[in-house]
Amino acid sequence: MTTPQPPALQYSALQLAWLQELGIEKPWLPSEQPPASKEIAVVIKQVRTPAATDTVPPAAVMQPAARLPSANKNRSPAPAPVSSTSEQTKVDTQPLAAAAMDMHALAETISACQACGLCRERQQAVIGEGVMQPAIMVIGQAPDDLEDRAGKPFVDRSGLMLDNMLMAIKSSRTQNVYVSNIVKCRPPGNRNPKPAELASCKPYLLRQIELVRPFSILAVGRAAQSLLETDQPLDQLRQKTHTFEVAGQKIPLIVTSHPVNLLNHPSEKAAVWQDLQLVKTVSGL
Numbered sequence: 001m002t003t004p005q006p007p008a009l010q011y012s013a014l015q016l017a018w019l020q021e022l023g024i025e026k027p028w029l030p031s032e033q034p035p036a037s038k039e040i041a042v043v044i045k046q047v048r049t050p051a052a053t054d055t056v057p058p059a060a061v062m063q064p065a066a067r068l069p070s071a072n073k074n075r076s077p078a079p080a081p082v083s084s085t086s087e088q089t090k091v092d093t094q095p096l097a098a099a100a101m102d103m104h105a106l107a108e109t110i111s112a113c114q115a116c117g118l119c120r121e122r123q124q125a126v127i128g129e130g131v132m133q134p135a136i137m138v139i140g141q142a143p144d145d146l147e148d149r150a151g152k153p154f155v156d157r158s159g160l161m162l163d164n165m166l167m168a169i170k171s172s173r174t175q176n177v178y179v180s181n182i183v184k185c186r187p188p189g190n191r192n193p194k195p196a197e198l199a200s201c202k203p204y205l206l207r208q209i210e211l212v213r214p215f216s217i218l219a220v221g222r223a224a225q226s227l228l229e230t231d232q233p234l235d236q237l238r239q240k241t242h243t244f245e246v247a248g249q250k251i252p253l254i255v256t257s258h259p260v261n262l263l264n265h266p267s268e269k270a271a272v273w274q275d276l277q278l279v280k281t282v283s284g285l
């Protein structure tokens with residue numbers, strides 16, 4: 001019995017021209033790219049080093065100040081606390097104190113956090129990695145079991161797919177991208193985090209965004225609905241420039257599929273390509 005093959009990808013003439021222009025007309029399959037994980041700096045370790053704290057990135061990865069959106073100037077220090085919902089349980093004061101932390105203190109606090117039940121089964125908190133003041137901050141929903149073991153966001157095949165997506169717009173975690181999740185600890189069985197867990201962890205993300213100072217946000221998969229606080233289907237959120245506000249600063253937010261979705265549904269690539277073009281445009285890349 002032969003195994004059914006997925007339908008061949010169909011590109012419009014415009015999409016094909018884009019692909020050829022950037023030299024990536026080959027499919028974005030992880031097996032076609034060299035392993036990227038060895039090249040990736042582990043910012044979890046960097047943020048534990050005082051020299052790499054707060055908003056002072058290595059000169060080699062700094063974005064010129066002129067490229068920062070005007071709204072990013074004169075940032076105030078504290079993100080707004082998370083609003084309560086009917087499903088939210090008691091919010092621990094530990095995450096709320098994040099508003100005053102530098103990156104080093106934030107990483108230490110997250111690593112030891114017990115503000116919600118997800119701390120019980122995690123191997124380690126997954127904080128983030130990449131460069132400060134990036135063109136793009138990629139945000140997923142929560143770490144999976146592989147990220148939990150590695151202590152890094154977006155690893156293995158989905159990580160390679162993400163790296164290939166970024167490569168398509170000439171970007172990378174070592175150059176101009178920071179990668180993280182909303183929730184820092186793996187939900188058991190890789191389930192979707194509960195609203196109370198998202199609310200508990202959100203102050204950490206808000207402070208992290210404030211410290212990282214991204215030029216734009218690329219929200220992948222269900223993280224888009226969580227960040228935009230909507231139940232709208234992903235398809236209705238795509239190809240639009242949303243705004244995510246942190247501490248009074250407005251950051252453009254673009255929505256796309258989770259890289260793991262591309263592994264399972266390669267035909268999604270054409271739509272993701274368009275999302276990447278949009279984030280590239282709003283980031284000034």
Ligand code: SF4
Pocket residue numbers: 095110113114115116117118119125183184185197200201
């Ligand atoms: S998921 Fe967030 S709030 Fe919950 S224990 Fe982990 S770091 Fe703390």
